[in-house]
Amino acid sequence: MIEQLRETIAQAVPGVTLEIIQSTPAAQQPALLVDRDHAFATAKFLKENQQLDFCSCVTGVDYPKLGQIEVVYHLYSVAKKTGPVVLKVRAPRELEQCRVPSLTPLWRGCEFQEREAYDLFGVKFDGHPDLRRILMWDEFTDHPMRKDYVPPKDYEWEPTPHDDTLTRAVEVAGIIPPSAREELEKAKKK
Amino acid sequence: MGFLGKGLFQGMAVTARNFVGTYFDRGTREKLVTYQYPEEKPPLPENSRSFPFLVYDGTPDAMRCVACKICETECPPQCIYIVMDRDEKGKPQQRPKVFDIDISVCMQCQICVEVCPFEAIKMDNDYEKSQYGRFDDLIEHLPDLLKSNEYYNEIKPTEAKAVDAKLKAEAEKKAKKGTSKPAAAAPAKPAAPAPAPKPATAPAGKITIPEDAPFTAEQRAWLAGFLSAGGVATSGTGVSPVAVAETTGETPVPLPEATPAAEAPAGGWPWHDPGLGMSQRMDLVKAAPLADKLMAAMAQTDCHACGYDCRGYADAIAAGSETDLSLCLPGEAETAKKLEELMKEAGKL
C-alpha cells in the first residue's frame, strides 16, 4: 500500500525524497517522511490525485536527539472513506531554521492546528495566512511543548503594572509582604 | 404547517402538561426530581466515590497500609505524601508515620485504590468536606484518613465483603504455608523453628560442612555464608536444611542456580524480614551470591511496587533483564544506592 503510494508520488513529484517510517507493530500506520522543499507539492498531489480531502490532525513532535522537529499530518479521504495517510515533515530545531511549508492553502482545517504547532513548538509555517499564538498569550516568549522547556517556578507570574504598586507600597507606605516579613524578623533577632 | 403560531401553541401545551405533571407520580420520583438538600440527602449508589480513606481492622493501629508508596507514585496529580514510620534505630516499621492527602488537589480518580496491593486505601462517599481555610484545612492527615473496616462495610457492602473474603483466603494460605513449609523440609523433626526469628538475637551456631558432602566449591562457599550468617537454620533446635541433607542424603538445599525465583528455600531467607535494618540484612548475605545480596538490599515488603516481589526483582536485576535500579519504592534512596553499589562491586555497572 504505502510502497505503491510512494512510487506514485515519486513519479508525480520530481526530485522528492520519501522515506517510510514504521509505526508500532500493532498500529500499522506507516508514515511518509517527505523533504521540506517538496512537502507542499506532495500534499497537493495527495489532495488532488488521491482524493485525500480531509486533513484530520496536525501536530508537532520534538526530537532533541535528532535535532529536529517533526510535523505530522493525518490525511483521510471523505470521498473514498479511506485513510489515514500519514505525512511527516522535519525541520531543524533551531528557532530561525524551524520552518516548514504551510498546508493551510490546501486544507483550511490546518489553520488552527498549525497555529497551535507554532505556538507550542515554535515551527514557522511559510504561507500560513495568520500565524499567531493561539493557546498561550501573545506576550509569551517560549514554546512549551519542546522537550527542553523548563516551566517557571511561579506559573502565573508575568510582569504587570501591579508590580510597581507593590514595590511602592513597600518603599513608601512601609507595607511588607508576608514573605519578606519572616526574613526581616529573623534579621531583627540577630 | 397550519396557521401561523400553531407551533407556539403546541409548545405552550407541552409546558402546561409538564407543569401539571410535576404534581403527579410523587411516590416514584418520576416527575418530582428536587431534593431539599441539607435536610434530605439523595441516596448514593454503592460505587459512588469522593475522597480516599485508609482502612484499619479493629483498632487504628492495625492499619492495612504498609507505606509501600505505590499509590504515591501512581496518583496522577501527586497529591499523596507518605513517610514511612521508623523506630529509634531507623528500622522501617511497615506503616506510615505521615500519610497526607491534599484534597484540594485530589481529583477523585480512584487510581490509588486500584493500584494498592494491600486493600488498604478505599474510596469514601462523604462529599461534605468544605473547610474555612484554603491550605492546611484541606490536607487530610493520617488520623483523619483512618476509618474502620466496619465503616467500609457500611458504605460499600458488596465490595467490602469481596475484599474481606479475599483477605481471609490470603491469610489462610499464608498460615498454611507457614506450617507446612518447615514440616516438608524436615520431616523427621516436627519441632521446626518459627519461620523468622530475629537472627540478631539468635546465637549463631557453628556448623561445618562435612568434607564428603556432594557440593561444588562455589556451592560450598555459598552454604558457608548462609550458615555463618546465623539464619533460621542455625537457631533454636539447630536443625538446618543442610543437616537434613546430611542425614537423609538428599539435597533439598536451595542452591543459587537451581532456585526458582519465587519459591523460598525451606527455612526462608533469613534476611527477608522488613524488621531488620539495611546493615543487618547486608551482614546476613556477606558471602551470598549477587542475587541474594541484591535481594537483601530491598525493603523486604513484597509490595510489588517494582512489578515483582523482592526475590523476583533481585533475580531480574542479577540476570540483567531489569536495568532500572530505582524501582523499590519502600526502600527509598537507601535501596537504590545500595543496589548501585552492589552492581558496581560485581562489575556489572
Place this chain on the structure above:
Amino acid sequence: MIQQISPIPTGMIETQTIEVSIGPQHPSTHGVFRMDAVLDGETVVGLKPVMGYLHRNHEQLAERMTWLASIPYTDRLDYFNSMTNNWALCLSVEKLAGIKVPERAEYIRVIVSELTRILNHSCVIGFMLQDLGAWGTPLLYAFREREKILDLFESLSGARMMCNYMRFGGVRVDMTDAMVAQAKDIVAKFPRFLDEFEQLLSNNEVLLARCQKVGILPKELAINASISGPMARASGVDYDIRKVDKYGVYGRFDFRVPLGEVGDVYDRYYIRVLEMRESIKILNQALRDLPAGAFVAPEVKLRNFKIPPGDGYGRVEAPKGELGFYLVSDEGGKMPYRYHCRPPSFINLTTLEDMCLGHKVADVVIILGSVDIVLGEVDR
C-alpha cells in the same frame, strides 16, 4: 455569504466599523472564550475567535505521567462526555499496543458512549435555545432527562461527570443486571421525551425564523476545514467514524447516518434530534445483545504498563465530532513520548468567521451555540 456585507454608504453619513470584544466572560460563549468581532452597525464584517483562557497544557501533563494516569485527565477535556473521551484514549493505546478488548467490554463501551451522545445532544439543544432567548424551559427539560443518565453513570462508575470509567483493554467495573435494567428503562422512556421536545420546538415559528438560513456552512468548506461530527453532517458530509472505521463493535449495529441539506443552524439543531433517535436504536440493539464474559482483558497490567516504540493515531466519533489521540511511545514505553489530542470543538471553530460574516450580532451567539463547543476541550 460575504456578498451580504452591507457596503458603507458613501456620500451619506460617515460611518465607521467598530471592534467589539464578545467575551471572555459572557454567558453566550459557553465558557471563557472571546470573539473579536468587527461590526458595521449591527452586521458582522469580521470575527476572530480568541481562545486559550483555560489552557493547562493537557498534552504536556500527560507526557509527564504514565499512560494510565492520563485517563482521568481526559475526563476533563470535554466534561460533558467523559465516556467517549476515555474511549478515544483507550482505543488509541489499544491500537498501539495491540490489545484485544473482550466482547462484553466492547458492548458496554457502546452503551455508555451512546448514552453520552444522547446526554450531550439533548443538552446542546437546550443550550442553543437558551442562546436564542428561550430562557430556561427547554434547557431544564433537557437537564431533567440528562439527570437520569447521570444517575446511571454514577451507579456504574462512581461519578456523574468525571467517570474515569474505561481502562486499557476494557472497562473498570462491570455493568450489573440492575444497571442494564436501568439503562433499558432510560432508553425506553427517552423517545417520549424527544417527541415532546420536538413538539415544543421543531415547529416553533420563532425558532424557525431565527435559525433557518442563518450561519450556512457549505459542504465543500466543511470538508476542507476538517469539520467533523454533527456539524459536518448537517452540511451534508456523509462521514461518520462509527460507520467508516467500525471501531469497537459498531459494525454490528443497524443504524443510519442522518444528513442535513442546507447546513444552517436549524439543520445543526435537527441533526442532533435525529442522531439521538439513531442512538436509541443502537442502544436497543446493544442492550439486547450484551454478552456475558470478562469486562476487561486480563493480560493488561494496571501498573508498569508499557507500549513498544512507535506511533499511531486512533479516533472515535465523539458527540462533538472526531476525537483522536496521536501517541508516540519511545524505548522506555512507560510514559507517552508525545501525546496529542485532536479536539473536535477546537477545529470546528475554524469556520466560525465564515459562518458569521454578514449576519447580525445576535446571530453570532446562536451560530456559536450550534457549533457546540466545550472550552475544556478547545483550550486543553
